[in-house]
Amino acid sequence: MALPGVHTDRGELRVHESLEELSTDLVDYIAELSEASVKERGVFAIALSGGSLIGLIGKLCEAPYIKTVDWAKWYIFWADERVVAKNHADSNYKLAKDGLLSKVPIVPSHVHSINDSLSAEEAADEYGFVIRQLVKTRMVSVSDISDCPKFDLILLGMGSDGHVASLFPDHTVLEEKEEWITFITDSPKPPPERITFTLPVINSASNVAVVVTGESKAEAVHLAIDDVGADFPSLPSRMVQPTKGKLVWFLDKPAASKLKGLELSE
Numbered sequence: 323m324a325l326p327g328v329h330t331d332r333g334e335l336r337v338h339e340s341l342e343e344l345s346t347d348l349v350d351y352i353a354e355l356s357e358a359s360v361k362e363r364g365v366f367a368i369a370l371s372g373g374s375l376i377g378l379i380g381k382l383c384e385a386p387y388i389k390t391v392d393w394a395k396w397y398i399f400w401a402d403e404r405v406v407a408k409n410h411a412d413s414n415y416k417l418a419k420d421g422l423l424s425k426v427p428i429v430p431s432h433v434h435s436i437n438d439s440l441s442a443e444e445a446a447d448e449y450g451f452v453i454r455q456l457v458k459t460r461m462v463s464v465s466d467i468s469d470c471p472k473f474d475l476i477l478l479g480m481g482s483d484g485h486v487a488s489l490f491p492d493h494t495v496l497e498e499k500e501e502w503i504t505f506i507t508d509s510p511k512p513p514p515e516r517i518t519f520t521l522p523v524i525n526s527a528s529n530v531a532v533v534v535t536g537e538s539k540a541e542a543v544h545l546a547i548d549d550v551g552a553d554f555p556s557l558p559s560r561m562v563q564p565t566k567g568k569l570v571w572f573l574d575k576p577a578a579s580k581l582k583g584l585e586l587s588e
C-alpha cells in the first residue's frame with residue numbers, strides 16, 4: 323500500500339512500499355498528464371532522463387497503456403544526454419528506445435534526440451534550436467513568466483550526489499540563466515561530455531517528477547526535501563522548484579528513509 327501523497331513546500335511526496343507499486347503509480351500519473359495535455363493542447367511534450375527511471379516507466383508498453391495512451395500526440399525530448407553514439411550503451415536515447423520507444427506507436431519524427439555526430443557544444447546549440455522551432459509552432463508551450471519552453475512533463479532521476487539531469491553539485495552549470503540547453507565536458511560521473519536542460523527550463527515546466535529509489539540516495543533525498551537550513555543551497559535536486567508548475571517526488575521507502583517527519587512503518 324502506498325502512503326498517501328504528502329503535500330510539502332518541496333512538492334508532493336509519494337512514498338511507495340515496492341518498486342512495482344511505484345512503477346504503477348508513476349505510469350498512471352504519466353498517462354493522466356498525457357490525457358489532460360492532449361485534451362487541452364492537442365499534444366503532450368515530455369522530456370525523459372536516463373538511468374533507473376527508464377526501467378520504472380517500462381509498463382507503459384503494456385496493457386492498458388499501450389492502447390489507452392494517445393501515442394501519436396507525444397513529442398519526446400531528453401532532459402539530459404551523454405555525448406556518445408546513439409547505439410552506445412551509455413546513451414540515454416538508446417536506453418529509452420530499447421526500454422520503451424521501440425515498443426509503442428510513437429511517430430518517429432516526434433522523437434527529438436540529440437545529434438550524436440556533433441561536439442557537446444554544437445549538440446547543445448542545435449538541440450536548443452530544435453526546441454525553439456517547436457516552441458514557435460506550439461508543439462512545446464512557452465512559459466508566460468520567462469521566455470523558456472514549458473514542457474508538459476519533465477521526468478528526472480537523481481544520483482546519490484543529488485544531481486538531476488546532468489546538473490551536478492557545485493558545478494558552474496547551475497548558474498546558467500540564459501541558455502535553455504547547455505553542455506559540460508567534465509561530468510564527475512562518466513561519460514564526461516553531456517548536454518542538459520538548464521534549471522530555468524526545468525523550473526518552467528508544467529509538471530516535474532523526480533523519481534528516486536534505493537537507500538544509497540536517502541541522504542540526498544533528505545538534503546533535497548527536508549528543511550536543512552541554508553547549508554545546501556547548490557544541491558541540484560533542491561534547486562528543482564517549478565515556478566508555477568507542480569513538483570511530485572516518487573520515492574520508495576529506502577530512498578525516503580531519512581526524511582524527517584514522515585511516519586514510515588517497516
Ligand SMILES: O=C1O[C@H](COP(=O)(O)O)[C@@H](O)[C@H](O)[C@H]1O
Nearest residue numbers: 371372373374375479480481487
Ligand atoms: O547520469 C545520469 O544519472 C541520473 C541518475 O541515474 P540513476 O541511474 O541513478 O537513476 C539520470 O537521471 C540522468 O539522466 C543520467 O544521465
